[in-house]
Each structure stands twice: as C-alpha cells, then as structure tokens.
Amino acid sequence: MEIKIVRQILEWNENCHAEVQEQLDKSNVYMINIMGSPGAGKTTFILRLIDEFRKLGIRTGVIEGDIAGKIDAEKMAEIGIPVVQLNTDGACHIEAMSIKNILPEFNLEEMDVIVIENIGNLVCPAEFDIGEHLKIALLSVPEGDDKVEKYPLMFTRADALVITKYDMINYFRFDVDRVTGNSRNRNENISIHKVNSASGEGMQGFVHWVTEKIREGK
Amino acid sequence: MEIKIVRQILEWNENCHAEVQEQLDKSNVYMINIMGSPGAGKTTFILRLIDEFRKLGIRTGVIEGDIAGKIDAEKMAEIGIPVVQLNTDGACHIEAMSIKNILPEFNLEEMDVIVIENIGNLVCPAEFDIGEHLKIALLSVPEGDDKVEKYPLMFTRADALVITKYDMINYFRFDVDRVTGNSRNRNENISIHKVNSASGEGMQGFVHWVTEKIREGK
Numbered sequence: 001m002e003i004k005i006v007r008q009i010l011e012w013n014e015n016c017h018a019e020v021q022e023q024l025d026k027s028n029v030y031m032i033n034i035m036g037s038p039g040a041g042k043t044t045f046i047l048r049l050i051d052e053f054r055k056l057g058i059r060t061g062v063i064e065g066d067i068a069g070k071i072d073a074e075k076m077a078e079i080g081i082p083v084v085q086l087n088t089d090g091a092c093h094i095e096a097m098s099i100k101n102i103l104p105e106f107n108l109e110e111m112d113v114i115v116i117e118n119i120g121n122l123v124c125p126a127e128f129d130i131g132e133h134l135k136i137a138l139l140s141v142p143e144g145d146d147k148v149e150k151y152p153l154m155f156t157r158a159d160a161l162v163i164t165k166y167d168m169i170n171y172f173r174f175d176v177d178r179v180t181g182n183s184r185n186r187n188e189n190i191s192i193h194k195v196n197s198a199s200g201e202g203m204q205g206f207v208h209w210v211t212e213k214i215r216e217g218k
Numbered sequence: 219m220e221i222k223i224v225r226q227i228l229e230w231n232e233n234c235h236a237e238v239q240e241q242l243d244k245s246n247v248y249m250i251n252i253m254g255s256p257g258a259g260k261t262t263f264i265l266r267l268i269d270e271f272r273k274l275g276i277r278t279g280v281i282e283g284d285i286a287g288k289i290d291a292e293k294m295a296e297i298g299i300p301v302v303q304l305n306t307d308g309a310c311h312i313e314a315m316s317i318k319n320i321l322p323e324f325n326l327e328e329m330d331v332i333v334i335e336n337i338g339n340l341v342c343p344a345e346f347d348i349g350e351h352l353k354i355a356l357l358s359v360p361e362g363d364d365k366v367e368k369y370p371l372m373f374t375r376a377d378a379l380v381i382t383k384y385d386m387i388n389y390f391r392f393d394v395d396r397v398t399g400n401s402r403n404r405n406e407n408i409s410i411h412k413v414n415s416a417s418g419e420g421m422q423g424f425v426h427w428v429t430e431k432i433r434e435g436k
Contacts (some may be wrong), residue, residue, distance in 0.1 A: 038255045038340045038369060039361025067341065069367050090371065092310060092341040120368065122256045123285065123310040123339055142360035142383065143257025149287050149337065151256060154307065165360065171389065 003073045004105050005085045006098065016096035019146065020131025027108035030214045031099075033130060035154060036138030037119030037147075043072045044197040045138060046115050050081055052200075052207045053113060058214070061106050061127035063116045065094045072117060082106060093124040096131050111160065122147065126154040126158065133217050134210070140165040145175045148182035155183045159213070160191040162206060167196040219233045221291045222323050222361040223303045224316065236312035237350025238321065245326035246430045249317075249334065251348060253372060254356030254405055256338030257364075259382040261290045262415040263356060264333050271331060277430070279324050281334045283312045290335060299344045300324060312340040314349050330434065340365065351435050352428070358383040363393045366400035377431070378409040380424060383413040 030137050036040050046062065053060045061082040064073040067090055076083035083166050084105045086098055093107070094116065106114065116132065118125040126137075137158035139147055142165060149157045155161060161183050163176070191209050195202035241251050250337035252260050264280065271278045279300040282291040285308055302323045304316055312334065324332065334350065336343040344355075355376035357365055360383060366373045373379060379401050381394070394412070401408050409427050413420035 037257060037338070037361075038365055039358070066368055068370055071364050071367060090341075090345075092339070119341065120255070121310070121339060121341055123308075123337065123341070127308075140257070140304070140360065142358065142386070143255075146289050147256055149289060150284055152286055168389065171386065 003077050003083060003085050004068055005070060005087060006102050006105070007087050007089060008168060016100055017129040019129040020096050020099050021133070022132065023100075023103060024114070027111070028218055029108050029111050029114055030217050031114045031132045032134045032136060032210070033116045033118060033132035034136050034138065035118045035125045035158070035188070036120065037122045037209055040120065040138040040140045040143065041115050042120065043075060045130055045162065045164060045195070046117055047075065047079070048203055049158070049200070052203060056211065058112045058211070059110060060113045060115055060131050061083065061111050063099065063102055065117055065119050067091070067119060073167055081119045082111070090117060092119055092140055092193045094118050094130055095127050095128055099130050120208065121153050122151040126157050134213055136160050136162060138164050139160050139179065141168045141172050141174045145173070145178045148179055148186070152186060154189070156186040158187065158190060160193065160206070160209065163192070164196045164197055166194040166202060221295050221301060221303050222290055223288060224320050224323070225305055225307060228255070234318055235347040235349040238314050238317050239351070240322060242326070242332070242349065246387065246436055247326050247329050247332055248435050249332045249350045250352045250354060251334045251336060251350035252354050252356065252429070253336045253343045253376070254338065255340045255358070255361055258338065258356040258358045258413055259336065260335050260356055260362065261293060263382060264415070265297070266415045266418055266421055267295065267333065268420060274429065276330045276429070277328060278330050278331045278333055281317065281320055281332060283335055283337050285309070285337060298327050300329070306337060310337055312336050312348055312376070313346055319347050332409055335355055340369040340372050344375050351430055352377045354378045354380060356380050356382050357397065359386045359390050359392045360372050363396045366397055366404070370404060374404040375410070376405065376408060378411065378424070378427065381410070381412045382415055384412040384420060385417065
C-alpha cells in the first residue's frame with residue numbers, strides 16, 4: 001500500500017481545530033489523538049486497537065505524525081490500513097492545520113474512526129487541539145511513576161490515560177496508585193486503563209470504553 | 219539543603235549561550251547538558267555521575283529543569299549537591315537566558331562542573347545551545363531502537379549517546395547495532411556508552427571519556 005507523505009505547514013488558524021471537527025462530524029468520522037513520550041508504545045497500541053476495531057466492524061484510518069521518516073506508517077500500510085504520514089520536519093507536535101490538509105487524502109465516507117499518532121513528546125502535543133474528539137495519553141511503566149507531577153498538562157487534558165507495557169510492572173519501580181491518584185487529582189473524569197499492547201492483555205476494558213465514547217459522539 | 223526555584227523567562231537573546239559559556243570559562247567551570255525522553259533515566263544517571271565525580275574530587279552543581287515541581291532537585295539536595303530548580307511553567311526546553319540568570323546562584327569559584335538536567339523531551343532541547351560544553355543524549359532500552367531515525371536532531375548534535383537501563387536489554391526488542399549505526403551515520407564522532415545507572419555497570423567508560431573532555435576543555 002502506498003504511503004502518502006505530507007509536510008506540516010505552520011500556518012496559524014485559531015479556529016482550525018473546530019473546522020476539522022466540523023468536517024469530521026459531517027462525514028460521521030470520529031477522531032482520536034494518541035499522545036505520549038517517545039517509546040511509550042503508541043504504535044503497538046494503535047495496531048492492537050485497530051485489530052480490535054476490525055473485529056467490531058469499525059473502519060479505521062491512521063495519521064502517523066513523525067519528525068522524520070515513515071517507519072510506523074509502513075507498519076500500518078503492511079496490514080492494509082489507510083495511512084497518511086505527516087512529517088513535521090523538526091516540529092514537536094501536530095497542528096490542526098496539518099490535519100485539515102490531510103483529511104482530503106482519506107475517503108471519509110468509508111471510514112468510522114481516524115486515529116492520530118502524535119509526535120513522541122509528553123509536553124507540546126498536550127497544548128494543541130487538533131480537531132480530535134478524544135485525547136488519549138499513554139504512559140509506559142518503564143518511564144516511571146513521577147510523570148504526572150512532572151508533565152501535568154498532558155494528564156489534565158487527556159480523556160483517558162493508558163498505562164502501557166504493564167507486563168513490565170515487576171521489573172520497574174512503578175507505583176500505580178501514585179499515577180492514578182495524581183491523574184485523578186488533576187482530572188477527576190479521566191478513564192484509566194492498564195494494558196500490554198503486545199499481548200492484548202487489558203485492551204478489552206479500553207475498547208469497551210472507547211466504543212461507548214464513539215457511539216455517544218456520533 | 220534549601221532548593222532555590224527559578225522560573226524561566228522567554229526573553230530571546232541569540233548570543234546568550236556564548237555569554238554563558240564565557241562566564242563559565244572565566245570561572246573554569248565546565249557545563250554538561252543531559253537530554254532525553256521522559257523516563258530515559260536522566261536523574262539516576264546524574265546521581266551516579268556525581269558519585270563518580272566525588273570520588274575523583276570533581277565538585278559538581280546541578281540545574282534541574284522541569285515544567286513543574288522539584289522532585290529531582292530534592293533528590294540532589296538530599297545528598298548535599300548544590301542544586302537550583304528551574305521551572306519552565308510549561309515550556310518544553312531550557313533556554314540559555316535561564317542558565318544565565320541561574321549562574322549567580324552558584325558559588326562558581328568552588329565548583330568544577332555544572333550538570334544540567336534538561337526537560338524530558340527528545341525533540342525541542344536538541345535545538346537550543348544553552349552555553350554547555352557537552353551535550354549528552356540519553357536513550358533507554360525500553361524506548362526502542364528506532365528513536366535515532368525518528369528524532370534525528372538529538373543524535374546528530376549530541377557529543378555522546380548513553381544507552382541507559384541496559385540491564386533490560388533481554389526484555390525488550392532493542393538492536394544496539396541499529397542505534398549505534400544510525401547515530402554514527404549522522405554523527406561520526408559521537409561517543410557511545412551502555413550503562414545501568416542504578417548498579418553503576420558501564421559507567422566507568424563514560425566517566426573516563428567525560429573526564430578527558432573536561433580536562434581538555436579547561
């Protein structure tokens with residue numbers, strides 16, 4: 001499958017995220033923004049999520065955000081997922097204008113969900129609305145349990161926190177209560193999930209939650 | 219030990235990094251900028267490095283960069299290290315102006331090295347010279363072996379790459395040759411080290427390299 005590569009243009013438009021969402025709503029497409037540090041496991045999580053969506057008949061497209069390259073987009077294309085690679089050429093986050101420019105690359109009428117893999121960065125992506133219906137923050141067990149205090153905005157703005165690489169819980173000092181407590185103190189409605197994306201363990205709870213959200217949002 | 223907290227001011231001064239380095243050189247102080255993703259193990263690495271420096275009679279101060287809080291500065295203060303906490307209030311990297319404002323907080327005449335723990339971010343800190351003599355990039359094994367291709371600037375500009383959490387090499391897919399090869403392709407002089415900061419394994423090679431650099435730079 002061919003991978004279209006789009007470069008990010010940093011043209012500022014304050015209302016762009018609302019325009020994107022409006023366009024998605026017209027086509028009845030739901031957009032999910034996946035954020036987290038480099039190596040938090042965003043790609044593996046998305047691959048697992050798409051697999052679960054497929055079982056449920058939910059048709060998914062992916063926008064892969066990367067500073068450079070198309071390593072993850074190739075993984076999506078390999079399994080036949082419509083994917084557009086967005087290269088930010090150094091920029092540390094995705095902006096709504098880029099999503100607006102990319103949407104015409106998809107056949108939205110044949111799509112239910114677009115999943116965005118944002119740039120690996122626990123800081124900047126949290127500041128930007130890009131037209132998504134849901135913001136999902138991933139935090140992997142090896143990153144440590146102090147990240148909510150250190151990078152508060154991400155966990156304050158996320159609709160859900162997914163603790164990834166949960167199979168590694170016995171190999172790292174990681175106090176789950178510290179993470180969940182600090183998240184809920186900042187964001188009482190945050191939905192928290194523990195998953196091992198590679199094996200699929202823990203995914204059912206997240207899939208149940210997110211499909212409810214999609215149903216409500218449509 | 220009391221921790222001074224300084225807030226970052228985003229006043230732009232293109233030559234500020236040169237001013238910082240000039241001021242350090244006058245006092246014969248060497249500055250090392252430690253960068254890497256959230257959870258790459260920067261704090262543990264710095265604590266181990268300071269311990270090694272102490273054994274060699276190298277007097278060290280630390281500037282702890284964080285968006286919020288002073289969790290890591292407290293760890294430094296606990297072991298009697300002069301430390302200043304720099305809170306960026308949301309900003310994704312440290313700028314030279316902040317370092318310039320912080321230097322008067324240290325007694326530079328009684329110091330050999332200042333170690334800076336930059337914001338956990340593999341993107342933005344790589345773009346900014348802050349007056350340091352050395353840039354060190356940390357990449358932890360759990361983050362994965364595709365990070366050099368995805369975040370090239372960090373590895374292009376670093377003087378050394380330290381692969382941390384190396385004791386976890388058998389638990390994650392991590393092809394060391396891919397990482398070292400991709401780093402050297404971009405940056406032929408990069409010095410590469412594999413360490414377990416918690417146990418100290420692999421630190422001797424890095425300490426040998428960095429003390430040579432300090433000696434040359436003074």
